[in-house]
Amino acid sequence: xxxxxxxxxxxxxxxxxxxxxxxxxxxxxxxxxxxxxxxxxxxxxxxxxxxxxxxxxxxxxxxxxxxxxxxxxxxxxxxxxxxxxxxxxxxxxxxxxxxxxxxxxxxxxxxxxxxxxxxxxxxxxxxxxxxxxxxxxxxxxxxxxxxxxxxxxxxxxxxxxxxxxxxxxxxxxxxxxxxxxxxxxxxxxxxxxxxxxxxxxxxxxxxxxxxxxxxxxxxxxxxxxxxxxxxxxxxxxxxxxxxxxxxxxxxxxxxxxxxxxxxxxxxxxxxxxxxxxxxxxxxxxxxxxxxxxxxxxxxxxxxxxxxxxxxxxxxxxxxxxxxxxxxxxxxxxxxxxxxxxxxxxxxxxxxxxxxxxxxxxxxxxxxxxxxxxxxxxxxxxxxxxxxxxxxxxxxxxxxxxxxxxxxxxxxxxxxxxxxxxxxxxxxx
Amino acid sequence: xxxxxxxxxxxxxxxxxxxxxxxxxxxxxxxxxxxxxxxxxxxxxxxxxxxxxxxxxxxxxxxxxxxxxxxxxxxxxxxxxxxxxxxxxxxxxxxxxxxxxxxxxxxxxxxxxxxxxxxxxxxxxxxxxxxxxxxxxxxxxxxxxxxxxxxxxxxxxxxxxxxxxxxxxxxxxxxxxxxxxxxxxxxxxxxxxxxxxxxxxxxxxxxxxxxxxxxxxxxxxxxxxxxxxxxxxxxxxxxxxxxxxxxxxxxxxxxxxxxxxxxxxxxxxxxxxxxxxxxxxxxxxxxxxxxxxxxxxxxxxxxxxxxxxxxxxxxxxxxxxxxxxxxxxxxxxxxxxxxxxxxxxxxxxxxxxxxxxxxxxxxxxxxxxxxxxxxxxxxxxxxxxxxxxxxxxxxxxxxxxxxxxxxxxxxxxxxxxxxxxxxxxxxx
Numbered sequence: 001x002x003x004x005x006x007x008x009x010x011x012x013x014x015x016x017x018x019x020x021x022x023x024x025x026x027x028x029x030x031x032x033x034x035x036x037x038x039x040x041x042x043x044x045x046x047x048x049x050x051x052x053x054x055x056x057x058x059x060x061x062x063x064x065x066x067x068x069x070x071x072x073x074x075x076x077x078x079x080x081x082x083x084x085x086x087x088x089x090x091x092x093x094x095x096x097x098x099x100x101x102x103x104x105x106x107x108x109x110x111x112x113x114x115x116x117x118x119x120x121x122x123x124x125x126x127x128x129x130x131x132x133x134x135x136x137x138x139x140x141x142x143x144x145x146x147x148x149x150x151x152x153x154x155x156x157x158x159x160x161x162x163x164x165x166x167x168x169x170x171x172x173x174x175x176x177x178x179x180x181x182x183x184x185x186x187x188x189x190x191x192x193x194x195x196x197x198x199x200x201x202x203x204x205x206x207x208x209x210x211x212x213x214x215x216x217x218x219x220x221x222x223x224x225x226x227x228x229x230x231x232x233x234x235x236x237x238x239x240x241x242x243x244x245x246x247x248x249x250x251x252x253x254x255x256x257x258x259x260x261x262x263x264x265x266x267x268x269x270x271x272x273x274x275x276x277x278x279x280x281x282x283x284x285x286x287x288x289x290x291x292x293x294x295x296x297x298x299x300x301x302x303x304x305x306x307x308x309x310x311x312x313x314x315x316x317x318x319x320x321x322x323x324x325x326x327x328x329x330x331x332x333x334x335x336x337x338x339x340x341x342x343x344x345x346x347x348x349x350x351x352x353x354x355x356x357x358x359x360x361x362x363x364x365x366x367x368x369x370x371x372x373x374x375x376x377x378x379x380x381x382x383x384x385x386x387x388x389x390x391x392x393x394x395x396x397x398x399x400x401x402x403x404x405x406x407x408x409x410x411x412x413x414x415x416x417x418x419x420x421x422x423x424x425x426x427x428x
Numbered sequence: 429x430x431x432x433x434x435x436x437x438x439x440x441x442x443x444x445x446x447x448x449x450x451x452x453x454x455x456x457x458x459x460x461x462x463x464x465x466x467x468x469x470x471x472x473x474x475x476x477x478x479x480x481x482x483x484x485x486x487x488x489x490x491x492x493x494x495x496x497x498x499x500x501x502x503x504x505x506x507x508x509x510x511x512x513x514x515x516x517x518x519x520x521x522x523x524x525x526x527x528x529x530x531x532x533x534x535x536x537x538x539x540x541x542x543x544x545x546x547x548x549x550x551x552x553x554x555x556x557x558x559x560x561x562x563x564x565x566x567x568x569x570x571x572x573x574x575x576x577x578x579x580x581x582x583x584x585x586x587x588x589x590x591x592x593x594x595x596x597x598x599x600x601x602x603x604x605x606x607x608x609x610x611x612x613x614x615x616x617x618x619x620x621x622x623x624x625x626x627x628x629x630x631x632x633x634x635x636x637x638x639x640x641x642x643x644x645x646x647x648x649x650x651x652x653x654x655x656x657x658x659x660x661x662x663x664x665x666x667x668x669x670x671x672x673x674x675x676x677x678x679x680x681x682x683x684x685x686x687x688x689x690x691x692x693x694x695x696x697x698x699x700x701x702x703x704x705x706x707x708x709x710x711x712x713x714x715x716x717x718x719x720x721x722x723x724x725x726x727x728x729x730x731x732x733x734x735x736x737x738x739x740x741x742x743x744x745x746x747x748x749x750x751x752x753x754x755x756x757x758x759x760x761x762x763x764x765x766x767x768x769x770x771x772x773x774x775x776x777x778x779x780x781x782x783x784x785x786x787x788x789x790x791x792x793x794x795x796x797x798x799x800x801x802x803x804x805x806x807x808x809x810x811x812x813x814x815x816x817x818x819x820x821x822x823x824x825x826x827x828x829x830x831x832x833x834x835x836x837x838x839x840x841x842x843x844x845x846x847x848x849x850x851x852x853x854x855x856x
Contacts, residue, residue, distance in 0.1 A: 068802075068803075069803065070805070071802075071803060071805065071809075071810070071814055072803070072804075072805040072806040072807075072809035072810050072813070072814065073805040073806070075758070075759055075806070075809045075813060076748075076754060076755050076757075076758040076759060077754055077755065078754050078755070079754075082754075105799065105802065108799055109799045109800075112799065271745060273749070274745035274746070274748055274749040275744070275745055275748060275754065275813070276748075276754050277748045277749055277751070277752050277753050277754040279749075279752075280749070300814070303813070303814075304809065304810070304813040304814040305800065305813065305814050305815075305816075307816070310738065310741075310816065313738075314742070314745065316703070317699060317702035317703055317742065318702070318749070320504075320702055320703060320704075320705045321701070321702040321705055321707075321708070321746070323705070324705050324707075325705050326504060326505060326506050326507070326510075326703065326704050326705040327504050327505065327506070328705075329504075330503070330504040331503055331504060369845065371533065371536055371537045371540065371841070371845075372537075372733065374496075374499075374533065374845050374848060374849065375496075375497065375499060375500070375848050375849055375851075375852035376500075376849070376852070377498070377499065377500040377501040377852060377855070377856075378500040378501070378503070379500075381499075381500035381503045381732065382499070382500050382732070385500070385503060385703070385731070385732040385733065386499055386500065386728070386731075386732040386733050387733075388733075388735070388738065388816040388817075388818065389816075390816065390818035413799070417797065417799075417802050420802060420803050421802065421803050421804070423803075424803035424804070424805060427805070428805075
C-alpha cells in the first residue's frame with residue numbers, strides 16, 4: 001500500500017546534515033520512503049499533515065518489555081533488595097500468556113509515545129516475537145541467560161537460546177530479529193559468556209548484556225576476578241562491535257578506551273540508573289572516545305515509563321547537572337542519540353533513524369497544536385524539553401500505520417489491559 | 429452549583445493519615461468539599477467517576493507563567509548568558525496583552541496536567557490577575573522588583589508594587605492573592621529588600637524571592653557582602669515565615685539552620701536547576717531541619733514544561749541519584765511535597781492540599797484506563813513514576829470545572845495559541 005503524508009508542516013529528517021524541510025509530502029511505498037517533495041500526487045492513503053511534524057521513530061535500545069506487569073510493584077528500593085525481594089519472586093509466576101500481554105501493553109505505550117524500534121531481553125521470548133509480529137513493531141528479542149556458575153544450567157541455557165533462535169527463524173519475519181543475551185558478567189559463568197559470543201558470531205547477530213550498572217557489581221568483580229567488568233569481558237575475548245552494553249555507569253578511563261577499541265556499543269538508561277541510584281554513565285567521555293551511544297528506558301519496573309520523550313529530557317538534565325555544564329547534552333545531541341544513535345547501535349543505520357529516501361518508513365507525526373509545541377521557536381527543543389509522548393498523533397512502522405489520531409490500529413488496548421490486570425491480581 | 433463526583437474508584441485524600449478510599453462519592457457544594465460517602469443522592473451536576481482516581485490538585489509554587497512565550501527560545505546555555513543574551517532582550521518586547529496570553533497558555537497547560545494552584549512572579553502583573561480570574565485558577569501573583577542598587581529605581585519599583593496591590597484589591601477576588609516579590613538578593617538593593625519586607629508585613633502577605641540558585645551568586649555575595657545570601661537576608665531582618673525562597677540550591681549547614689529557625693519556606697525547582705546546571709537543593713537536609721518544602725516548575729523557558737507529574741518524577745530521580753540512595757524521595761514523599769507541601773508553603777493548608785470535608789474543592793480526576801496507570805499495583809507510584817499530565821481527565825478549582833474529558837471549559841485554546849504565536853513571531 002502507498003501512503004502519502006501530505007503537506008507536512010515540518011520534517012525533521014535527521015539526515016547527515018540534520019536538514020529540516022517545510023511543507024513537503026512524504027510518499028511511502030512498499031514499507032519504504034519512496035519520495036519526499038512538493039505536490040506528490042499519487043493514489044494511496046492520504047494523511048493530511050498540516051500542523052503536523054514528521055520525525056523518525058524513536059529507538060529504545062534496552063528493554064524488558066513485559067515488566068509492565070510489575071510497574072509500581074516495588075519502588076524506592078536498592079537494586080539488590082528490589083530484585084531479590086520483589087522482582088525475582090514475582091517473575092516465578094510468569095507464563096507465556098502473561099509475557100505476551102505485558103509486552104503488548106508495552107507496545108501500546110511505546111506506539112502512543114512515538115517509539116518504533118525496541119531491543120528486548122526477557123523470559124518466554126517466543127511470546128515477545130509473537131507480540132511483535134501482531135503489533136507490527138520493529139525490534140530485537142532475546143532470551144536472557146543466567147547460570148550463576150552452575151555448569152548444568154549453562155548447558156540448559158544455551159539450549160534455550162538455540163531453541164529460541166530456531167523459533168524466531170521459523171517465523172520468517174524481517175521486523176523482529178534475535179540477539180543473544182547473557183544477562184550480565186556477574187550472573188553468567190565465563191563459559192556461558194564464551195558460548196554466547198560463539199553463537200552470536202555464528203549467526204551474525206548482536207550480544208545484549210548488562211554491564212557495570214552498580215558500584216557493587218564493579219567492586220564484586222574486582223574482588224572475585226581481580227578485574228573490573230569491562231576488563232574481564234576483554235580478557236575473555238567477549239568485546240566486539242556486535243556487543244551492546246546496557247547501563248555502563250561505572251567504566252574506568254581504561255575501560256572506555258577498551259570499549260572504543262573493540263567497537264562495543266552502549267545503551268544509556270538514565271532514568272533507571274537515577275531511580276535505582278546506580279550512578280551515571282559518562283556521556284561526554286563516551287562520545288569523545290567515539291563510542292556509539294543510544295538511549296533506552298529499561299523495564300517499566302525500574303523507570304516506570306517507556307516514553308522516550310521523557311527519557312530524552314532526563315538524559316539531558318542528568319548530564320547538564322552532573323557535569324555542572326548546561327551546554328552538555330544539547331537538545332539536538334540527545335535527539336540524535338534517540339534516533340540516529342539507536343539505529344547505529346542496533347546496526348540498522350542503513351534502514352532506520354532518519355527520514356530519507358529508501359530508508360524504511362518508521363515515521364512519527366507530532367501534533368503541532370499540542371500545547372507542548374507552542375510556540376514553535378525550536379521544534380527540537382520542544383520535543384526534548386517541553387513535550388511528552390502524548391504529542392504524538394500518528395505512528396508508522398515499516399510503512400504500516402500502527403496509530404492514527406491516537407487510535408491504535410493493531411492492539412486491542414481494552415483486552416490487553418484486562419489481561420494484564422488479571423495477571424497483576426495474582427501477585428498480591 | 430453542586431457537583432457530585434459519583435463512585436470514584438479511588439480517592440487519594442492526602443489527609444493527615446494519607447487515607448485511600450474506594451468507591452466513594454464526593455459532593456461539592458459552594459466551592460467546597462461538602463460530603464464524602466457512598467450513594468450520596470443529591471441533585472447537581474454528576475460526573476461518573478468509575479475508573480477514575482480523585483486526588484488533590486497539584487500546587488506549583490514557583491512560576492514565571494508568561495515565559496511560555498519564550499519556550500525553546502534559548503536552551504543549553506549558562507544562566508548568566510541565557511538571561512543576558514536571550515531572555516532580557518526578549519522581555520523588552522513584552523506588553524500587557526502578550527503577558528495575558530502567555531499566562532493563559534500556561535494555565536491551559538497546567539489545567540491539562542492537573543495543577544490547580546500557582547505562585548507567579550512576572551511583569552505586567554495586572555495581566556496575570558486578569559488571566560487568573562478568567563481562567564478560574566487559584567494562585568498568587570506578584571510584580572518582580574529589580575533595582576540593581578539604583579535608588580531612583582528603588583522608589584519606582586516600590587510604587588509599581590503598591591499600584592499592583594491596589595489593582596488586585598480592586599478586583600475583590602479570593603482566588604488570586606498577591607505576594608511581594610523582590611527578585612533576588614543580588615538584583616535588589618538592601619533598601620528594596622527592606623521596603624519589600626515592610627510592605628509584606630503591612631499587608632500580611634507573602635514574600636517570594638529567588639535565593640542561591642547558582643554557585644556564582646553565592647560567590648558574588650561572599651565577595652561583595654562577606655556573607656552568603658541567606659546569612660545576608662538574616663542580617664537585614666528579611667527572613668520570616670512569610671518568605672518563600674525559590675531554588676535554594678546552595679545553602680550551607682548554617683543557612684539551613686537559619687531558614688528553619690525563621691520558618692522561611694522553600695520552592696524546590698529540580699528540572700530548572702538541572703537544565704541550567706545550577707545545582708541541587710538538599711531535600712533530605714531541608715526536611716530533616718523541619719523546613720517546609722514545596723515543588724515548582726519555574727518558567728517554561730528554563731524547564732520547559734509546566735507538567736507537575738514530570739516535576740515530581742525529576743524530583744525523586746534527582747535526590748535518589750545525588751544521594752546514592754534509592755530510598756530517598758519516595759513516591760509518597762514527593763506526592764506529599766506537590767500537594768500538602770505546596771499548600772503549607774503558600775499558607776493555604778486549611779483550604780487546599782487534601783480531599784477533606786470543608787476544604788476548597790480543588791480536585792483532579794485521573795483516568796485509570798490510561799496506560800500509565802495500568803496495572804494498578806500502587807497508584808501513587810504510577811502517578812509519580814509512570815504518568816505524565818495527559819492522564820488527567822478532569823480538573824476542578826474551587827468547585828468549578830475547568831476541564832472535563834480533557835476539554836477546557838474556561839480557555840479558548842485556539843485563540844490563545846494564535847495570539848502567542850503572533851507574539852513569538854515578533855522575537856525572530
